[in-house]
Amino acid sequence: MLLITGATGHIGRTLIDELNRRGADFRALVRSPRPDLPAEQQVGDLDGPLDLHGIDKVFLLVPGTGLDHTVNVIAAAREAGVRHLVYISSYAVLGDPIPAMGHWHHEREQLIHDSGIPATFLRPTGFMTNAVDWLPTIRAGGYVLDPIGPGRSAPIDPADIAAVAATVLTEEGHEKQEYTLTGPEAFTLAEQVSILAGAIGRTLEVRPIETPEDAVRFRYPDGAPPDLAAAIVEGLKLMRADTIGLRTDTVRRLTRREPRTFATWCGDNLQLFK
Numbered sequence: 001m002l003l004i005t006g007a008t009g010h011i012g013r014t015l016i017d018e019l020n021r022r023g024a025d026f027r028a029l030v031r032s033p034r035p036d037l038p039a040e041q042q043v044g045d046l047d048g049p050l051d052l053h054g055i056d057k058v059f060l061l062v063p064g065t066g067l068d069h070t071v072n073v074i075a076a077a078r079e080a081g082v083r084h085l086v087y088i089s090s091y092a093v094l095g096d097p098i099p100a101m102g103h104w105h106h107e108r109e110q111l112i113h114d115s116g117i118p119a120t121f122l123r124p125t126g127f128m129t130n131a132v133d134w135l136p137t138i139r140a141g142g143y144v145l146d147p148i149g150p151g152r153s154a155p156i157d158p159a160d161i162a163a164v165a166a167t168v169l170t171e172e173g174h175e176k177q178e179y180t181l182t183g184p185e186a187f188t189l190a191e192q193v194s195i196l197a198g199a200i201g202r203t204l205e206v207r208p209i210e211t212p213e214d215a216v217r218f219r220y221p222d223g224a225p226p227d228l229a230a231a232i233v234e235g236l237k238l239m240r241a242d243t244i245g246l247r248t249d250t251v252r253r254l255t256r257r258e259p260r261t262f263a264t265w266c267g268d269n270l271q272l273f274k
Contacts, residue, residue, distance in 0.1 A: 001054055002026035002169055005046065005073075006061030007037060010129050010158035011088065011165070015059065018166035027055075046072055052080035057169055060112075061088045065104045067111065074115045084175055085112055085119040086168050088161070091180055091246060092235075093123060099238055100231035118175035120168050125182045125246060128155045128265040131196060132272060143205040146189045147215035147236050152245035154182040155192070157260040160251045167254050179250050184259045186245025192262060199266035200273045212236035 002019065006012040007028035016039050019026050028039040029046075044050055046062065046069035058077060062069045077085060089109055092102030105123075112119045134144045161181055168174040187195075190206045197204040209215045212233040216224055224232070251259040266273075 002057045002059065003029055003042065003052065003055045004039070004059045005029045006059075006063075006088075007039065008034065009061065010127065011162050012059075012061060013037075014159045014162035015165050018162050019170070022166060022170050024166075024170050048072065050076035052076040052082055055080060055082055057084040057086065058082055059086045059088075059165055059169060062108060067104070067107060070108045070111050074111060074117070077117055078115060082117060084169075085115075085117050086165055086174075087112055087119060087121050088165075089121045089123045091123045091125050091182070094180065094246075095238070099234050100227070101235045120174045120176070121178045122161065122164060122168070123178065123180045124156050124161050125180075126153055126155045127161075128157045128183065128260075128262055130155065131192065131266075134193070134196075135273070138204065138273065141205075142203065143207050144189070144193045145209050145215070145218065146193075146206050147209040147212060148189055148239040149208060150188060150243050151240040152186040152188055152243055153239065154184070154186040154245045154247045155262060156181055156183040156251070157265050160255070160259045163255045163257075164251060179254065180246070180248050181250055182247045182259075184247070184251075184261060186247055187262065195263050196266050196273065199263065200270055212240075 002024060004012055004015060004026055007016060007030060016028060020038060026039065027042045028037055029044055030041050031045050032043065033041055050072060058073065060073055089105040090102055092099055093106045093109065095102055098106050109121055137143050137145060164179065164181060193204050193206050215236055216229045216232050
């Protein structure tokens with residue numbers, strides 16, 4: 001029996017469909033019953049004690065930046081004899097030194113590792129769904145702000161993360177593994193915007209942002225907490241400096257199919273942007 005946390009999010013909702021297709025036995029952890037969710041449901045949350053008795057494997061997607069949720073899940077998993085945790089981490093933990101945006105994932109990984117429960121860490125790059133963050137300026141003036149210039153990344157469709165997670169949860173041999181997951185193509189932000197513009201049949205302007213600090217001020221006009229602002233500035237500088245873009249073949253190896261392209265994602269989500 002599997003337990004799926006984050007069941008209504010970008011990854012979790014697709015993971016439920018994947019598990020249903022595979023005929024897996026699983027429950028979705030929900031704060032309140034969801035009639036629109038095609039899964040057996042367990043009411044609860046990560047804020048306090050959990051009952052994981054009868055659960056063999058847990059798919060763990062933790063919101064925010066704290067450690068409390070992870071501590072709660074580990075305590076419940078050890079008490080119930082859970083034998084496998086699959087944690088959604090981030091490729092940011094691969095930095096040397098690890099950037100601020102990767103620290104909480106690294107700390108959670110360490111907690112899970114120290115628990116002694118066999119685990120798999122899935123470390124995706126940025127999500128293709130982050131393009132939805134461009135909607136306010138697209139609607140306001142047909143433009144997208146670009147704080148990373150020549151920097152390249154290989155964003156991944158959350159559906160591919162879900163497909164990998166389904167494989168790891170339903171097949172043997174993935175315990176104590178760390179998988180870095182990327183999309184198939186590395187883009188500048190301007191190249192991504194061009195693909196989106198072609199998909200929706202509309203001209204979109206790309207407006208450079210001169211400094212990471214300007215990007216923080218635009219996103220948080222009333223000021224961001226200092227630690228968060230510093231983490232965003234550091235992350236944008238690192239993204240601008242990476243003019244190659246990390247890519248792996250892990251999605252293809254584990255799912256035995258090609259990962260989804262950004263153009264495909266745009267085509268599937270036209271109504272969001274139109």
